[in-house]
Amino acid sequence: MTRHLFVVDPLGPIDIGKDSSFALMWAAQLRGHEIHTCDTDGLSAVGVQGFARCRQTMVRKRQGDHHELGPVQSLPLGAFDVVWMRKDPPFDMQYIAATYVLDLAPATTRVWSRPAALRSWNEKTSLLQFGDLAPKTLLSRDIKQILAFAGDVGGSMVLKPLGYSGGNGIVAVHPGDLNARSLVEILTRQGKEFIVAQQYLPAVREGDKRVILVNGVARAGLLRIPPADDLRGNIHIGATTQIAPLTAAEQRICETIGPLLRAAGHLFVGIDLIGEKLTEINVTSPTGIHEIRDQGGPDLAEELLDAALSAPWPVN
Numbered sequence: 001m002t003r004h005l006f007v008v009d010p011l012g013p014i015d016i017g018k019d020s021s022f023a024l025m026w027a028a029q030l031r032g033h034e035i036h037t038c039d040t041d042g043l044s045a046v047g048v049q050g051f052a053r054c055r056q057t058m059v060r061k062r063q064g065d066h067h068e069l070g071p072v073q074s075l076p077l078g079a080f081d082v083v084w085m086r087k088d089p090p091f092d093m094q095y096i097a098a099t100y101v102l103d104l105a106p107a108t109t110r111v112w113s114r115p116a117a118l119r120s121w122n123e124k125t126s127l128l129q130f131g132d133l134a135p136k137t138l139l140s141r142d143i144k145q146i147l148a149f150a151g152d153v154g155g156s157m158v159l160k161p162l163g164y165s166g167g168n169g170i171v172a173v174h175p176g177d178l179n180a181r182s183l184v185e186i187l188t189r190q191g192k193e194f195i196v197a198q199q200y201l202p203a204v205r206e207g208d209k210r211v212i213l214v215n216g217v218a219r220a221g222l223l224r225i226p227p228a229d230d231l232r233g234n235i236h237i238g239a240t241t242q243i244a245p246l247t248a249a250e251q252r253i254c255e256t257i258g259p260l261l262r263a264a265g266h267l268f269v270g271i272d273l274i275g276e277k278l279t280e281i282n283v284t285s286p287t288g289i290h291e292i293r294d295q296g297g298p299d300l301a302e303e304l305l306d307a308a309l310s311a312p313w314p315v316n
């Protein structure tokens with residue numbers, strides 16, 4: 001019997017037609033696998049052992065009545081064949097502490113993504129190591145330096161706090177914007193917190209392409225076109241989606257990053273590309289499985305399950 005633990009936010013409020021963790025659970029259940037779920041508050045460690053206070057979970061394709069939970073059990077991480085760390089951001093000290101528990105899983109338990117890789121690949125900053133594959137990007141908490149950066153990149157820049165997702169806290173600043181200094185002050189909390197400032201790419205109006213990599217290999221692209229009245233191309237903000245093949249340049253980006261992601265122990269990654277430039281590397285809980293399958297793309301839930309059980313392990 002194959003047993004999975006999903007570390008996720010509570011399942012009650014999810015939209016089962018959009019939630020990628022649900023898609024993975026459903027595919028696993030259809031294979032006859034056993035599913036358990038918990039939030040990070042169920043994780044703990046004593047000495048060398050990590051534990052999950054979790055509940056066996058049955059999923060149903062009935063929105064609102066889509067899951068049934070068994071009694072609470074405290075199980076060692078070694079009781080699971082696969083652990084999926086799919087907790088949504090914020091990526092903060094609480095998230096990081098949860099990965100310390102997952103570090104203690106024995107070698108017989110595959111933890112995706114590898115906890116050390118979740119810690120070292122920050123979604124907003126890990127693109128810095130890829131130089132020209134990304135737009136010009138600054139990581140800083142210096143208010144003056146961030147404001148001056150706009151001048152280095154043609155006047156318009158996008159500001160991003162580090163620990164969030166789904167478009168949270170993302171703003172664009174254009175020349176002459178009298179709110180610029182105030183926005184930088186707010187986002188850096190008066191210079192106390194690092195943020196990313198990035199060259200504004202006008203191609204965002206044509207779409208932000210999400211490419212899903214399974215174990216380091218690009219498997220599908222989904223173009224997300226922002227609503228006319230918003231900068232952001234995130235699905236829950238109201239972006240429209242369409243399956244999109246990769247251009248040669250986009251394919252090359254994936255071939256550069258993919259092997260590094262695989263070697264680090266990242267199984268399910270969604271990179272964001274605007275105008276053939278890398279703007280984000282999503283590793284914590286990427287989405288897109290439903291949209292890609294519903295529009296005639298591959299069934300990534302099946303591919304991810306296969307990979308989760310067969311990819312070389314332990315990594316490193």
Ligand SMILES: Nc1ncnc2c1ncn2[C@@H]1O[C@H](COP(=O)(O)OP(=O)(O)O)[C@@H](O)[C@H]1O
Nearest residue numbers: 165166167168199200201204208231232233280
């Ligand atoms: N460099 C950029 N130029 C123009 N728009 C951007 C840029 N970076 C991000 N955006 C816009 O902001 C949205 C969210 O940014 P992103 O970095 O992907 O963070 P997240 O999706 O985690 O909130 C994107 O979908 C896109 O619409």
Ligand SMILES: [Mg+2]
Nearest residue numbers: 166167272280
């Ligand atoms: Mg994004």
